[in-house]
Amino acid sequence: MHDLATFRAQFDAISTRLSLRANPPNLEGFRELDARRRAAIQEAEELKARRNAATGEIAQLRKAGEDTAARQVEVRAIGERIAELDKQAGTLEDEFRQFLAGVPNVPHESVPAGRGPEDNVEVRRVGEPPAFSFEPKAHWDLGPELGILDLERAAKVTGARFAVYWGLGARLERALINFMLDVHTREHGYTEVLPPFLVNSASLYGTGQLPKFAEDLFKCEGTDFWLAPTAEVPVTNLFRSETLEGSNLPLRLCAYTPCFRSEAGSYGRDVRGIIRQHQFQKVELVKFTRPEQSYEELEKLTADAEDILRRLGLPFRTVVLCTGDMGFSSAKTYDIEVWLPGQNGFKEISSCSNFESFQARRASIRYREPGKGGKPKSDFAHTLNGSGLAVGRTWVAIVENYQAADGTVVVPEALRPYLNAERITPQGVLG
């Protein structure tokens, strides 16, 4: 959600910048809609002022013991007219709100212009893809061979794009979650939270998934509960309609949650293996900051996510998304892409974004601190988040990058205390 005054004042500059997005909003008609809305408000409010005055007079006259029947009839007529005008103004207001809610965030000035993924700019590359003396396998072959990944039974139990993990495969997933949470809480200064996995529509509106992207979500029939597509939703909305103490900022939170996505429209993409699932696990990093510190915090957040990959010894690169590849609510996004031998390429494993005040405005998240002359001032906070990391894809990256010629998987040093194993060997649980 944009600030209306700014949006009006800088309409031309903002629309130019927005036109660089992949699905540029149609801003034509904004000025007219805004003018009509304001005219309607004016007309209705003028009448309301008259009614309030008349009502006061009636009260006075009554006190004086005079007859007010004639005045009442008069005011009643005004009331009816107000009801009509309010209805009109309400319709325009809804239309206007809907219009504004559909306008994506403005890309930060440091974001490169571009049409799509091909125009993203690489900012870092760390580690070397492993050189294998044999033909490396993809996880969808290696996993079932080791008896740690079972897609067929998952399809039976639930359906396509679900997975069952067995033995050390299940434990690897759990180890990764604990490892990531420990690093972020002990080394990077985040506070762990465990939020609800179901969220209501107001929360989804707050972070920008609704109203535009309902088809990407799972909804519980007959309720206002939706399966959270990312911990960003419950965690960012923790402070919806609240004012944070400035002295508590920046507030750094991390949360483990499962994530659920309908993946409507992605048929045929990443159909093999567990790269794209309806249910996956993620450790998410979320920050609330003052406006002037949010870009510095975005760099730190991205580095915190990268640190997990460094510690696991996984090769990756970081790209800054161009204007044509950014998400709806984001002002700037870094994608971290891990090397996957099975794909012979890099695959997104984290997406770190600064939303500036876009989400905070929708969700009404403010902060307060002493301003000039000691007077407390409050303003919208900036919100940021990033995966730290997507656990399922990290699982894939470890299995594929650390595979040995004999079909086993070497466990990265940092993970051994968590997994209590140095090597993933065939599990044989299925006989």
Next chain:
RNA sequence: GGAGAGGUGGCUGAGUGGUCGAAAGCAGCGGUUUGCUAAACCGUCGUAGGCCUUUAAAGUCUACCGAGGGUUCGAAUCCCUCCCUCUCCGCCA
């Protein structure tokens, strides 16, 4: 699931149809006083939107007392629906 109580400004808490945007207290902010601290006293102190204005401030108007409807000339106050919180009972991991 059953029975009951309740949702008012940052907090506590008055207010049951007519200057109530809302008493009072606390916290906050400005000031006065006092060696410092503390205390006392005075003042100030919600949010959003419209108009005015070069912007802002000031001013002015409108709306907001969980949400949405309704009754009325007039609703925090009466009626209806919904949501949430608390207590007790039942059930349950």
